[in-house]
Amino acid sequence: MSWISLKTTPTRWEAELMQQILAAHQIPTRIIDLGIGSYMGTGSPAALQVRSQDRWTALLLLSPLEEEQAPEEDV
Template identity: 70%
Template sequence: MTWITLKTTGNFWEAELMQQMLAAHEIPARVIRQGVPVHFGCAAPAALQVRLQDQWTALLLLSPLEERDEQIT
């Protein structure tokens, strides 16, 4: 199984939240820590990884919603 890094973040908890969102849609994901915190309570960088075949679905699920242009006529 091939895993790719979908997103990197400076906060482990943010990556874990994205992992939970993908799990709700039955997309396997994993969070990889990318270092150690400088001191206790400091956030450590992390990467969110998904399987190669789930890349585009995961990107769509995690992308921001497009804002609708509401025109007053």
């Protein structure tokens, strides 16, 4: 099984939150620590990985929603 890094975060808790969102949609994930352990509550950088075949679905689920813009009226 091939895993790819989908996102890197400055803190592990952000990666864990994204992991929970993807788990709710049955997308397997894993978190890789990228630095030393937490120091005084600042956390450590981490990478969220998904299987390569789940990449696009995961990106869509984690992407921000696009806001609908009202059409501009000519005055």
